[in-house]
Amino acid sequence: MTDTTARAEQIAERRREVAEQLADVERQLAELRALRGTLNDDDEHDPDGVSLSSEWSRLEGLRQAEVESLAAIDEAAARLSRGDGGTCASCGRPIAPARLEARPDATTCIDCAA
């Protein structure tokens, strides 16, 4: 197996994980939306309403992070399929193998990511 094949598999694996997490967060958001619909909208005076709102913000933040991760993973996969998956998108130098192992979806070297 070539390094590129191994990395493509790591990226695919990571993508599955993130897609599952995203689906999970979206399920929780849907449940929260349904729950919210059964309560009145008086968040200011209803302690449950306040906690629902903060839970909502937390889940929305998580969802946004998962969506961004997926985009980064897709970009890494596209770069890999073009044959430049091992070089930094910013400075063009090779990305350290240890970094690619830890983060198969990395598109920049450790210096540029910092």
Ligand SMILES: [Zn+2]
């Ligand atoms: Zn770089």
